[in-house]
Amino acid sequence: MKRWLRERVDAAYEGLLSREISGAPTHVAVIQDGNRRYARRKGDDAPEGHREGAQTTERVLEWCQDIGVEELTLYTFSTENFDRPDEENEQLFDLLERKLHEFGDADRVHDNGVRIRALGDVDRLPERVREAVDYAERRTRGYDQFVLNIALAYGGRSQLLEAARGVATDVENERLEPDEIDVETIEDRLYERPVRDVDLIIRTGGDERTSNFLPWHANGNEAAVFFCTPYWPEFSKTDFLRGIRTYEHRAESWRRNRARRALALLGAVSDAELAEAKSVVERFRDSLPTAEQPDPEELDAIQNEQGDGIDSSSRAAD
Known part of the structure; x- marks a missing residue:
C-alpha cells in the first residue's frame, strides 16, 4: 500500500477509535x-x-x-x-x-x-x-x-x-x-x-x-x-487507543456480569441482600443486552414478592 494511502487509512482509523472511546x-x-x-x-x-x-x-x-x-x-x-x-x-x-x-x-x-x-x-x-x-x-x-x-x-x-x-x-x-x-x-x-x-x-x-x-x-x-x-x-496513537478500547470492553464485561449475577440472586436472597442486589441491577441495567434488561416494575414486583415470603430473621416464612 502506498505510503500516503496508509497514512490516510491510519488517520481515519485513529479518528474512529477516538470517537468510540467514552471513558x-x-x-x-x-x-x-x-x-x-x-x-x-x-x-x-x-x-x-x-x-x-x-x-x-x-x-x-x-x-x-x-x-x-x-x-x-x-x-x-x-x-x-x-x-x-x-x-x-x-x-x-x-x-x-x-x-x-x-x-x-x-x-x-x-x-x-x-x-x-x-x-x-x-x-x-x-x-x-x-x-x-x-x-x-x-x-x-x-x-x-x-x-x-x-x-x-x-x-x-x-x-x-x-x-x-x-x-x-x-x-x-x-x-x-x-x-x-x-x-x-x-x-x-x-x-x-x-x-x-x-x-x-x-x-x-x-x-x-x-x-x-x-x-x-x-x-x-x-x-x-x-x-x-x-x-x-x-507505538502509535492508534495502538494506544486500541489498548484503551480493550480496557473499556473489559469494564463493560465486568458490569454486565455483575448485573447478571445480581438478577440471578434476586429470587433467593434475604431482605438486606435483596436491596443490595436490586441496587446493583439498577446501576448496571444498561450494560445488559436489551432482551435481558428487566423493567423497573419487574424489579419492584420481585422485591414485593420476596418481602411477602421472607421474615425479619431472613428465614422463609411459615
Whole structure:
C-alpha cells in the first residue's frame, strides 16, 4: 500500500477509535519493550533504539493526559536489565539522567501539574541517575493533577518480598499484631507514596507476558492487558487507543456480569441482600443486552414478592 494511502487509512482509523472511546482508565502501566530489536532491525546499536523509544514515551504521556488518565507507570529498567552489557547500560543511564532533568524542567510538566516519582530499588543505580531522580521528584513534588511513575531497578516479586519481610519484622518486634495485617499494611510497605490500582497494562514488542510488573496493583485489581506487536519506538496513537478500547470492553464485561449475577440472586436472597442486589441491577441495567434488561416494575414486583415470603430473621416464612 502506498505510503500516503496508509497514512490516510491510519488517520481515519485513529479518528474512529477516538470517537468510540467514552471513558479512560485511571492508571495505565506500560512495558516499553522492543527498543533494542527495533534498533537491530534498522542496523543501529541498542542506545539508538532507547533514544527513539524516549520520544514515544513523551507522546504517550501527552495521549494519557488528553483522554483523562490520571496515573501512568513506565517499566523503564528492571532488575534483570543489570545483566546486560555494561556499555549498553551506561548509555541508557546517560539517557535516563538527561531525560529526568529535561522532565524536571519541562514547561508541559509544570503547566499540567505532573508529579514524577521513581519506583524500585533506586539505590542500585549510578549516583548520577539517583541525583537526576531526586531532581525530577523535588521539582514536581507539589503537583497532583497527574502522576508519572518511572519504574527503575524494579522487580515486582522483590518488592513483595521486602514488604513481607517488613511485616514479619514488625510482628516479631511486637509493633504489629497478626490480626491487624490487612491490605493497607502491605501497601504501606511497598512504596513510600500511594500507587493507584492498575486498570490497564500495555505491552509492546509482541511478547504476551506481564514480566512481574506491579503484581499487587495489577493482578489484585484484575487489570485489563493489551499486547501489541509494534516495538516501542513504533507505538502509535492508534495502538494506544486500541489498548484503551480493550480496557473499556473489559469494564463493560465486568458490569454486565455483575448485573447478571445480581438478577440471578434476586429470587433467593434475604431482605438486606435483596436491596443490595436490586441496587446493583439498577446501576448496571444498561450494560445488559436489551432482551435481558428487566423493567423497573419487574424489579419492584420481585422485591414485593420476596418481602411477602421472607421474615425479619431472613428465614422463609411459615
